[in-house]
Structures are given as C-alpha cells and as structure tokens.
Amino acid sequence: MKIDFANLTYQYQLYKDEIDEAIQKVLNHGKYIMGPEVGELEEKLCEFTNAKNAVTCSSGTDALLLAMMALDLKPGDEVITTPFTFIATAETIALLGAKPVFVDIDEQTYNINTSKIEEKITNKTKGIISVSLYGQPSDLDEINEFSKRCNLFHIIDGAQSFGATYKGKAEVHYCDIYTTSFFPAKPLGCYGDGGAVLANSDELAQKIRMLRVHGQNKRYHHKYIGLGARLDTIQAAVLLVKLKYYKKDLALRQEVAKKYSKKLKNVKNIILPFVKEDRTSAWAQYSIRALNRDELQEKLKESGIPTVVHYPMPLHMQKCFNYLGYKKGDFPVAEKVSEEIMSLPMNPYLSNDEIDYITQKVAEFAK
Template sequence: MNIDFAKLQYQYQLYKIEIDEAIHAVLDKSNYIMGEETTQLESSLQEFTGAKHAITCSSGTDALLLAMMALDIQPGDEIITTPFTFIATAETIAFLKAKPVFVDIDVRTYNIDPSKIEEKITDKTKAIIPVSLYGQPADMDTIQAIADRHNLKVIIDGAQSFGSTYKGKTDSNLGDVSTTSFFPAKPLGCFGDGGAVFTNDDALAAKMKSLRVHGQSKRYHHQYIGMGGRMDTIQAAVLNVKLKHYEKDLALRQEVAEKYSKALEGKGIVLPFIEKDVTSAWAQYSVRVQNRDAVQSKLKGEGIPTAVHYPMPLHLQECFKYLGYQKEDFPVAEQVSNEIMSLPMNPYLTDEEIGYISSSL
C-alpha cells in the first residue's frame, strides 16, 4: 500500500467543480486583490468562529506580525511563548526586535505549561503567545487569568487549530487577537499562502486592516508603518468553497483520530492526549516512540510516510543562540522533540489505510 500523507489532490477532485468555478469567477472579473470573494470569506469566517472581526491576510506568519504590530510591540519588549512550535511563532517576535522568552511544555498536551509562565514575567513582558499545537488549544482560562493579573496581552497562534474549540468556543474567539494559517496542508487550506487574524476589539481590528495595506487610512495616506499583507482573491475564492464543507471534514478528522487511538492503544506508543472540554482540529496525529529514526525508516519501506513536528526546539536553533539558552533548559520540549512522530492525517483515510498504518507501526 502507498499512503498519501495529506490527500490534497483527493480533496481537490472531491470539490473540483465548485473550486474551478470559483477560481474562474475571479479570473473573469480580474479582481485579484481584495475582491468581493475576500469580503465574503471574512464574513463567513466571522460566522464560523463567532469572532466579531475576521481579517484575512497573506499567511499565518504575517497574521502574527499584524497582531503584534497592532498591539504596538516594541524593540526590547518581551513575549512569553513555547519553544516547541514552528519557528514563525518566535521568529515574528524577533523580527520586531522584541525578545522571545520561552517556557517549557506540558508533557501530555505539548502546549505551553501555564504553571511555568508567571516566573518568567518581568517589567518588560508585554504579551503571551500560546500555540494550539497539532490542533488543540492551550489551557486558555489559566493563561488568560495570568495575563489579566499582569496586564498582558494574549495572542493565540492557532495556525494548526482552525475549528478547534475550548469550552465551546473556537480558539479564534479567545485572547486579544487569535491568528490562523491557511497553508495548503493545514486542516482548512488554500492553494498557496494565506492566513487570518480574529479579534473582538474594534480598534485592534481597524488597525490590523490598515496595517495589512501599508498602514493606509485611505488610498496613499498612511497612518502607520505597515506591510503588504493582503490575501489574494483566488485564495479567498478557494477557501469560500472549502469552508462550506469544513464542518464535515473536521468530523471526519475526529473519526480518523479515534480509529487510530483505538487501534494503537496498549501498544507501548504514547498517543495524543486531548483535555476535557477541548476539541482538536487534528492538524496532526502525533505519537511518541523511543526509536523514532528506525521506526520511520521501516514505515517508509512499507509505503507509509511520516513527519516530525518538530525535531529541534526553538531554544536550540542557531538563529536564537543570542538568547543564551542551553541544552536541558526545557527538558520536556527536548524529550518530546526526540520522540514525536506524525502519522498520515486527513479526513479521507480509509479504514483499510488506518488499519494498515496501525498494524505496521
């Protein structure tokens, strides 16, 4: 058997007629930037998430930048986040000349450990960025309470978790600003780069809308130093189609995860742990094994692709050497990074494929 990790082509064929029509409608109108499809998508995203404002942008990375720029993060400011995430989480902090301050992760959820946050707060701390890793929101009640006590902002990096819920609310409707990515391999992906920011704050929304078009207040009048951060209309058109089917796809992802867990339970493999009152978007189904390289090699020989998200925590990356962290500073993140392995995850895995992957593992 030859397994497709994400089945992106399969999904395209599933919705091909609708997607092709939507793309050609943009081509016929030639409204390639900020066309009506973008406005339609933002309205649909607001309805889906419950957030008052959904603002599309050029990528999940730019979504983080827009959030921090809108919150006026300055050089020398400190932002507390996790070292076990994609580099964009901390890279964007450093890009603005602020300082990423890392906190170790929870050994079960792999999200930031809230019990370790307060000891890292200083008079320079301005915000906390929890990451909804692999699709599961962090412990937002505890994190928000800490932020409220210390007058800090909360920016959620929900690049992997669009459609997940925390106590009945989507993680796009939590914190001061929540961000997401529509990179093609994400649970809701477009056909290129794309992202969005969400907020219930009118002033922040207005500022982020301005920042994504070079800080304009009106054409050629610039209130802020901004960026070119708009989403292409074609990407919005693709997402308008896929969002209509997304509730169904989320339910199928949940079924795939449950089937994996049932097949792999009791086999000496550390399975994903989902907190109560939380649902995951299942961007990944990640397990931990002791002899990862050997396991990956054997699975590859069986036609089963795997991936490692992420093999090196951020505090050990060369680009963050200047922060002065050492090996063993965040032992849980380091242990997990040596053991974690993602199995094929998409809504369209068949029972036969899940069985084959599970038995091979």
Template sequence: MKIDFANLQYQHNLYKDEIEEAILKVARNCNFIMGNEVQELEKSLEDFTGAKYAVTCSNGTDALLLAMMALDIKPGDEVITTPFTFIATAETIAFLGATPVFVDIDEKTYNIDPNKIEDKITSKTKAIIPVSLYGQAADMDKIQDIATKHNLKIIIDGAQSFGCTYNGKTDSNLGDISTTSFFPAKPLGCYGDGGAVFTNDEKIANKMKSLRLHGQSKRYHHKYIGMGGRLDTLQAAILNIKLKYYPKDLALRQEVAFKYTKALETKTNLILPYIDEKATSAWAQYSVRVKNRDEVQNRLKEAGIPTAVHYPMPLHLQECFLYLGYKKGDFPISEIVSDEIMSLPMNPYVTDEEIEYIVGNL
C-alpha cells in the same frame, strides 16, 4: 499500499467543479486584489468562529506580525511563548525587535505549561503567545487569569487549530487576538499561502486592516508603518468553497483520530495524543511518541507509509536563537518530545484499510 500523508489531490477532486469555477470567476473578473470574495470570506469566517472581526491576510506568519504590530510590540519588549512550535511563532517576535522568552511545555498536551509562565514575567513582558499545537488549544483558563493579573495581552497562534474548541468556543474567539494559517496542508487550506487574524475589539480590527495595506488610512495616506499583507482574491475564492464543507471535514478528522487511538491504545511502547476534557482538536496532526523514531520511520517508509516530525529541534536550540543564551537542558520536556514525536498520515480521508495497514506496520 502507497499512502498519501495529506491527500490534497483527493480533496480537490471532491470539490473541484465548484473550486475551479470560483477560480475562473476571479480570472474573468480580473479583480485579483481585495475582490468581493475577500469580504465574503471574512464574513463567513466571523460566522464560523463567533469572533466579531475576521481580517484575512497573506499567511500565518504575517498574521502573527499583524497581531503584534496592532498591540504595539516594540524593540525591547518581551513576549512569552513556547520553544516547541514552528519557528514563525518566535521568529516574528524577534523580527519586530522584541525578545522571545521561552517556557517549557506540558508533557501531555505539548502546549505551553501555564504553571511555568509567571516565573518568566518581568517589567518588559507585554504579551503571551500560546500555540494551539497539532490542533488543540492550550490551557486558556489559566493563561487568561495570568494575563489579566499582570495586564498582559494574549495572541493565540492557531495556525494548526482552525475550528478547534475550548470550553465550547473556537480558539479564534479567545485571547485578545487569534491567528490562523490557510497553508495548503492545514486543516482548512487554500492553494498557496493565506492566513487570518480574529478579534472582538473593533479598534484592533481596524488597525490590522490598515496595517495589512501598508498602514493606509485612505489611498496613499499612511497612518502606520505597515506591510503588504493582503490575501489574494483567488485564495479567498477557494476558501469560500472549502469553508462550506469544513464542518464535515472536521468531523471526519475526529473519526480518523478516534480510529487511530482505538487501534493503538493497547500499545504500551507508544505515547498517544492527549486531548483535555475542556477541548476538542482540529487534528492538524496525529502525533505519537516513540523511543526509536528514526528506525520506525525508516521501516514505515519502506512499507509506503509517510511520516513527519513536528518538530525535531526546539527553538531555543536553533542557531538563529543562540543569541538568547539558552542551552540544552533548559527546557527538558520540549527536548524529550522533539526527540520522540512522530506524525502519522492525517487527513479527513484516511480509510479504515489504510489505518489497519499503518497500525499493523507500526
């Protein structure tokens, strides 16, 4: 059996008539930048998330940049985040001249451990960026309490978690600003790069709208130093179609995850995903921990089963962050998890037969 990790071709074929017609409509209208489809998508994203303002942008990395720029994160500031995440989370902090300050993760959820945050707060700390890793929000009750106590802003890196919930709210409707990515392999993906930022603050929303257009207040008049961070109309048109079916896809992801867990829960040599009782996951990944990961991956590959590692090296050990002065052993849980984590094929269309085959081989 040959298994597709993300199954993007299958998903396209499900909705191809609508998607291809939407693409052709944009092509015929030749309104490729900030066309009507962009505004339509932003309204639909607001309706879906419950956030008052959704601002689309060019990708999930630029979403983080827009959020920090809107909150005036500057050189010399410190931003607390996790070392166990995709590099964009901390890369964007450094890009703005601020300093990423890492806090180790909770061993069950793999998200930032709120019990370790306060020890890292200094007079230079301006914000906390929790990551909703693999699709599940961090412990936002505790993080919000800490942020309120110390007058800090919260930016949620929700690149993997669009549609997840925490205490009944989507994580796009938590913190001061929440971000997401529409990279093709994400739970809601477009056909290239795309992203969005969410907030309930009108002033912040308007600033981010300006920042994504080179800081324009009106054409060729620039209030801020900004960026070229718009979402292409073509990608918005595609997302408008896919968002209609996204609740169904989310439900199917839940079913696939449940079937994996039920089939694997008796395997004592595996550590399975943990979902907090306050939360639901968008299941961007279904990640297990195994001691002999390289051997297991090779054997699964021989059986036609693709796997992935998210992520093999925590950020504090990456060459680009050596200047921060961290060393091996500083964040032991992140280091252990990065040595053991392995993601199994996860998408809404993994069949029962495929799950049986994957689990049998695993």
C-alpha cells in the same frame, strides 16, 4: 499500499467543479487583489467562529506580525511563548525587535506549561503567545488569568487549530487576537499561502486592516508603518468553497483520530496524543511518540507510509536564537518530546483499510 499524508489532490477532486468555477469567476472579473471574495470570506469566517471581526492576510506568519504590530509590540519588549512550535511563532517576535522568552511544555498536550509562566514575567513582559499545537488549544483560562492580572496581551497562534473549541467556543473568544494559517496542508488550506487574524475588538481589527495594506487609512495616506500582507482573491475563492464543507471535514478528522487511538491503544513503546476533556482538537496532526522514532520512520517509509517530525529541534536550540543565551537542558520536556515525536498520515479521507494498515505496521515496528 501507498499512503498519501495529506490527500490534497483527493480533496480537490471532491470539490473540483465548485473550486474551478470559483477560480474562473475571479479570472473573469479580474479583481485579483482585495476582490469581493476576500470580504465574503471574512464574513464567513466570522459566522463560523462567532468572532466580531476577521481580517484575511498573506500567511500565518504575517498574521502573527500583524497581531503584534496592532498591539504595539516594541523593541526591547518581552513575549512569553513555547520553544516547541514552528519557528514563525518566535521569529515574528524577534523580527519586531522584541525578545522571545521561552517556557517549557506540558508533557501530555505539548502546549505551553502554564504553571511555569508566572516565573518568567518581568517588567519588560508585554504579552503571551500560546500555540494550539497539532490543533489543540492550550490552558486558556490559566493564561488569561496571568494576562489580565499583569496587563499583558494574549495572542493565540492557531496556525494548526482553526475549528478547534475550548469549553464549547472558538478560541478567538479567549484572547485579544487569534491568528491562523491557510497553508495548503492545514486543516483548512488554500492553494498557496494565506492566513487570517480574528479579533472581537473593532478597534484592533480596524488597525489590522490598515496594517495589512501598508498602514493606509485611505489610498496613499499612511497612518502606520505596515506590510503588504493581503490574501489573494483566488485563494479566498478556494477557501470559500472549502469552508462550506469544513465542519464535515473536521468531523471526519475526529473519526480518523478516534480510529487511530482505538487501534493503537495497546501498542507498547508508543505514546498516543492526549486531548483534554474541556476542548476539541482540529487534528492538524496525529502525533505519537516512540523511543525508536528514526528506525520506526524508516521502516514505515519502506512500507509506503509517510511520516513527518513536528518538530525535531526546539527553538531555544536553533542557531538563529543563540543570542538569547539558552542551552541544551533548559527546557527538558520540549527536548525529550522533540526526540520522540512523529506524525502519522492525517486527513479526513483515510480509509479504514489504510488506517488498519498503518496501525498494523506501527505495532509491528515500534519497540
């Protein structure tokens, strides 16, 4: 059996006629930059999340940059975040001349350990970026307690979590700004790069709209130093079609995750994902931990089962962050998890036969 990790081709075939028609409509009207589909998508994203404002942009990375620029992050400021995430979370802090300050992760959820945040707050701390890793929100109430008491901004990096909930509501309602990614392999993905910034503040949203078009408040009049960070109209058209079916796809992801967990719960030598009861995950990944990860990955590959490691090296150990002065052992939980974590195929279209085959092989090879 040959398993597809994300099954993007199958999803395209499901919605092919609608997607082709949507793309053709853009080709016909020729408004490739900031065409009508972009504004329509932003309205639909607001409807989906009950956010007041959604501003699409060119990637999840640019979404983070726009968010921090809107919140006036300056060189020398400090931003607290997790070392166990994709590099964009901390890279964007550094690009703006600020300093990423890492906090170790919780060993169950792999998100930032909120009990360790307060000790890292200094008079230079400007904000906190929490990451909803693999699709699950962090402990947002606890983070907001620190941010409000210390007058810090809170950005949620939701590159993997669009559609997740915390206490019954979308994450945008628990932060200053929520960012997400529409990279093709994300739960809601386009056919290239794309992202969005969501905010309930009209003032912040208006600034972000200007920042994404080089700080313009009207054509060729620039209020801010900004970016060229617009979402292509064709990508917006694709997302409009896929967003129509996204609640169904999220429910299917939940079912796949439940089936995995049920079939793997008695397998020794692996640790299953854990989602807290007061929140839901978008299940961008289904990630297990195994002591013999490398061997397990190789044997699964030989059996036609692709796996991915998200992420093999924590950010504090990356060469580009040597200047921060961290060393191995500074964040032991993140380091331990990075050596054991691996993601199994996850998409809404995995069949029962495929799930049976994957879980049988994991049980056979885990040790």
